[in-house]
Amino acid sequence: MPLLEVKDLCVSVEDREILHALSLTVNKGELHAIMGPNGSGKSTLSHVIAGKPGYEVTGGEILFNGEDLLAMEPDERAAKGVFLAFQYPVEIPGVATMNFLRTALNAQRKARGESEYSTPDFLKKVRDVAKSLNIPQDMLRRGVNVGFSGGEKKRNEILQMALFEPALCILDEMDSGLDIDALRIAADGVNALRAPERAMVVITHYQRLLNYIIPDYVHVMSRGRVVKSGGKELALELEESGYAQFDDAA
Amino acid sequence: MMNVVLAKTESGKVADRLFARTSDRLPGSGKVAEARRHALETFEREGLPHRRLEEWKYTDLRALMREVLPLAPRPDAAALGRARGALTSIAINNAASLVLVDGVFSPELSESPGAGVSVRALREALESGGDLPSTRSTDAMVSLNAALAADGVLIDVADGVALARPIQIVHVATASAASHFTRSHVRLGRAARATLVESFIAAEGAKAYQTHDAVILSIGDGAELSHVRFMADSADAANISSEFFTIGAKAKFNLFNMTSGGGVSRFQGFVTLAGEGSELSINGVNLLSGSQHGDTTMVVDHAVPRCTSREIFRAVVDERAHSVFQGRIIVQPDAQKTDGKMMTRALLLSNQAEADNKPELEIFADDVTCGHGATAGSLDEGLLFYLRARGLPEKDAQGLLIQAFVGEAIEQIADENLRDFAASQAQRWLEARR
Numbered sequence: 001m002p003l004l005e006v007k008d009l010c011v012s013v014e015d016r017e018i019l020h021a022l023s024l025t026v027n028k029g030e031l032h033a034i035m036g037p038n039g040s041g042k043s044t045l046s047h048v049i050a051g052k053p054g055y056e057v058t059g060g061e062i063l064f065n066g067e068d069l070l071a072m073e074p075d076e077r078a079a080k081g082v083f084l085a086f087q088y089p090v091e092i093p094g095v096a097t098m099n100f101l102r103t104a105l106n107a108q109r110k111a112r113g114e115s116e117y118s119t120p121d122f123l124k125k126v127r128d129v130a131k132s133l134n135i136p137q138d139m140l141r142r143g144v145n146v147g148f149s150g151g152e153k154k155r156n157e158i159l160q161m162a163l164f165e166p167a168l169c170i171l172d173e174m175d176s177g178l179d180i181d182a183l184r185i186a187a188d189g190v191n192a193l194r195a196p197e198r199a200m201v202v203i204t205h206y207q208r209l210l211n212y213i214i215p216d217y218v219h220v221m222s223r224g225r226v227v228k229s230g231g232k233e234l235a236l237e238l239e240e241s242g243y244a245q246f247d248d249a250a
Numbered sequence: 251m252m253n254v255v256l257a258k259t260e261s262g263k264v265a266d267r268l269f270a271r272t273s274d275r276l277p278g279s280g281k282v283a284e285a286r287r288h289a290l291e292t293f294e295r296e297g298l299p300h301r302r303l304e305e306w307k308y309t310d311l312r313a314l315m316r317e318v319l320p321l322a323p324r325p326d327a328a329a330l331g332r333a334r335g336a337l338t339s340i341a342i343n344n345a346a347s348l349v350l351v352d353g354v355f356s357p358e359l360s361e362s363p364g365a366g367v368s369v370r371a372l373r374e375a376l377e378s379g380g381d382l383p384s385t386r387s388t389d390a391m392v393s394l395n396a397a398l399a400a401d402g403v404l405i406d407v408a409d410g411v412a413l414a415r416p417i418q419i420v421h422v423a424t425a426s427a428a429s430h431f432t433r434s435h436v437r438l439g440r441a442a443r444a445t446l447v448e449s450f451i452a453a454e455g456a457k458a459y460q461t462h463d464a465v466i467l468s469i470g471d472g473a474e475l476s477h478v479r480f481m482a483d484s485a486d487a488a489n490i491s492s493e494f495f496t497i498g499a500k501a502k503f504n505l506f507n508m509t510s511g512g513g514v515s516r517f518q519g520f521v522t523l524a525g526e527g528s529e530l531s532i533n534g535v536n537l538l539s540g541s542q543h544g545d546t547t548m549v550v551d552h553a554v555p556r557c558t559s560r561e562i563f564r565a566v567v568d569e570r571a572h573s574v575f576q577g578r579i580i581v582q583p584d585a586q587k588t589d590g591k592m593m594t595r596a597l598l599l600s601n602q603a604e605a606d607n608k609p610e611l612e613i614f615a616d617d618v619t620c621g622h623g624a625t626a627g628s629l630d631e632g633l634l635f636y637l638r639a640r641g642l643p644e645k646d647a648q649g650l651l652i653q654a655f656v657g658e659a660i661e662q663i664a665d666e667n668l669r670d671f672a673a674s675q676a677q678r679w680l681e682a683r684r
Contacts, residue, residue, distance in 0.1 A: 050639050053631065078641035090636045094654025100640075103650065108641035143654075160640065 001066050003028050003199045004049075004168055010059035011041075011048055018044045020224040021060065026168070029196045033210055033235060034203045036221035037243040042203045043087060045221075046172045050084035051077050064168070078104075079111035081167030085157040087176060092144035097156070100144045101126060105163060129162040133189050151182030158189040169193065169200045175209040187212030207239040222246040259297025265318050266294055269397060272321050276400055278376035285382050289396035296390035305389070308574040308606045309545040314514045315488050318394065319460050322352040322428035332453035333422040334359055340449045340480060343667050345418040348403050352423060353430025353461075355401050366411030367444075372402035372433060380404075383435035383466045385494045387520070392492050395464045399433035405446075409439035409470065416445035416665070421461060423487065424453040429460035440470040440498070445665050446477045450491075450511070452484035458513075461489040471498035471525055476664040477505045480675060483512035485540060491517045499525025499554075504664040507534040508672055509544040510679050516545040523550070523557045523585075530559040533662040535672075537679045538571035538603075545574035552585040561592035564659045566652055567603035568683065578610040581618050588618040596626040597655055599648075649680045 004026040011019040019041050026032055036042050048055050049062060051074035062069040069077060092100065106116045117125075130140060133155045145153050154174060161169055171190065175183055190213055194200065202213055210218075210232065218234040219226045220243070227246045228234065269290050276286065298315060299306035325333065333351040337359070348369060349359035355371035363369060376382065382399065385392060403419060419434065438444055450461055461483065469475050483489050489512045497503055507517050521530065536544045550559050565573035579590045596605030607624035629651055637647035656676050663669040 052635050074638040075641050075643050078639055084639055090632050092633055094657045095650055104640040104642055107646060
């Protein structure tokens with residue numbers, strides 16, 4: 001059974017259709033890249049999978065391990081193993097990062113009927129992951145993302161990914177706002193999480209990211225549809241010829 | 251001389267009858283009785299405050315409270331037993347409690363705060379010829395309080411004494427459909443340090459009572475007072491609390507009020523900075539739901555130069571509740587180099603919730619730094635989604651954001667122990683929402 005099956009998905013925002021009968025199948029262990037120009041619907045797809053309010057699904061379905069994902073609340077999806085790394089992680093003043101991580105992790109475990117992490121186990125786990133991502137301890141004491149640089153915010157997303165161990169990671173424009181060093185650290189973090197039981201969907205405008213995170217499949221989106229799919233060489237092809245060729249196809 | 255006939259308002263007449271019936275129960279004779287009669291006359295003219303009075307615009311007691319209830323009977327042994335049972339809800343680590351049950355000081359439930367402090371019940375002081383603590387206020391509710399105050403506590407912290415234990419004045423209501431009037435005086439000597447908590451709670455089964463409290467505090471030069479209040483009355487009670495603070499030079503005053511109980515409540519604080527170089531930190535949180543009405547009104551009068559005041563207020567308003575915050579900063583002509591800032595924010599959790607924020611600056615000096623800000627809004631959808639996408643159920647996500655929102659005010663509490671206690675009270679309110 002595929003991990004994620006998006007079938008003929010139609011999505012509207014305020015009566016304007018953004019996704020038109022989009023389909024996508026992702027199996028465990030695979031890494032898919034979704035590329036496309038601004039406004040092609042890449043981020044909309046990631047938001048609908050994660051359950052962000054404000055989108056109306058007018059047709060099609062999304063199955064996650066065979067279950068109807070669209071019937072679930074965003075927190076239920078998280079507990080089932082869906083993780084969206086945000087393009088713009090929000091700042092939450094007054095909620096210490098450590099407290100947030102523990103609350104979120106334990107909420108997911110509780111929803112799955114698992115026991116809560118003990119404090120020493122939790123702290124050790126966070127410290128180990130933070131160290132590997134070059135996240136200083138004082139960042140974990142600050143409010144969630146408050147005063148973090150763009151690179152620190154993205155690393156905080158990857159820290160959460162490593163901590164929650166989701167079955168499906170969707171990375172929305174992970175490379176936006178990162179310089180090359182920050183991008184490398186983030187990409188190393190993502191690569192370290194690749195596993196046979198886990199799938200990843202990497203959404204990006206630029207091919208650059210895919211030099212660091214090598215995809216198994218590349219899909220090109222244009223005007224709310226997947227217009228072309230292929231292997232990793234498709235990304236290089238796009239780098240040469242740009243997205244203009246797909247405008248007609250769409 | 252001509253005779254002047256005073257027009258009496260309806261609620262004034264009620265109070266008049268109440269006074270006539272109970273004046274023989276009120277302690278004090280001679281000048282105290284005269285002061286009571288004078289205060290009663292002021293109230294008779296004004297009656298219960300209403301919306302046409304600027305200071306009471308958002309809290310119309312004629313509509314919300316309607317009448318002044320008869321005085322509660324003197325608590326008997328059963329009432330004291332019920333009061334004792336209620337004290338656990340407000341038990342603060344290491345605090346020496348002074349307990350007033352239905353407005354009557356209870357030595358049985360109270361304990362001595364230790365050396366360097368003298369504590370006396372107001373009734374006892376008045377009966378032995380003492381004065382009624384007075385203010386210059388002409389506010390109708392403060393006048394009514396002066397007319398009918400039957401008891402209270404007089405606390406005197408000697409110069410230079412640093413109290414090891416917090417003092418907590420606890421008001422416990424046990425009688426239903428009755429009112430009690432208390433008036434207290436607190437003096438903090440020069441360079442003294444103290445933590446004073448004042449809490450309002452109800453014994454099980456106490457319903458629809460009215461608490462009328464006034465506290466007059468003077469803080470000496472170089473003294474430090476941390477003062478935390480918890481208004482946690484039963485949901486259908488009314489609580490009108492007035493506090494008057496006079497602050498000496500180079501003093502530090504840290505005030506925090508939390509209103510989470512009461513059907514109708516008003517905390518009005520009047521701070522006069524009377525000595526140079528003092529620092530004020532005044533903060534508060536209103537946590538309201540159902541049809542609660544909670545009003546916090548603060549007037550800070552910078553009468554002398556070089557004082558700073560910081561005010562942070564947060565209101566969380568759910569269901570059909572109504573929160574009011576009025577904050578006035580007055581800078582007198584001589585009060586140069588005043589630095590006064592005030593920020594008030596309200597979080598509305600339902601479409602029917604209401605919050606009124608009224609910040610006012612009255613500045614008569616030219617070399618000052620003053621500012622204020624006020625906002626009202628709902629929880630940020632973007633933040634909520636982020637938390638939910640990380641696995642937090644909706645109520646938990648809301649709870650975390652609300653905690654952070656009120657945390658900004660709670661963090662200002664100087665005493666760590668009380669800061670934790672206030673946070674736990676807020677947490678308890680949040681859990682009750684689920």
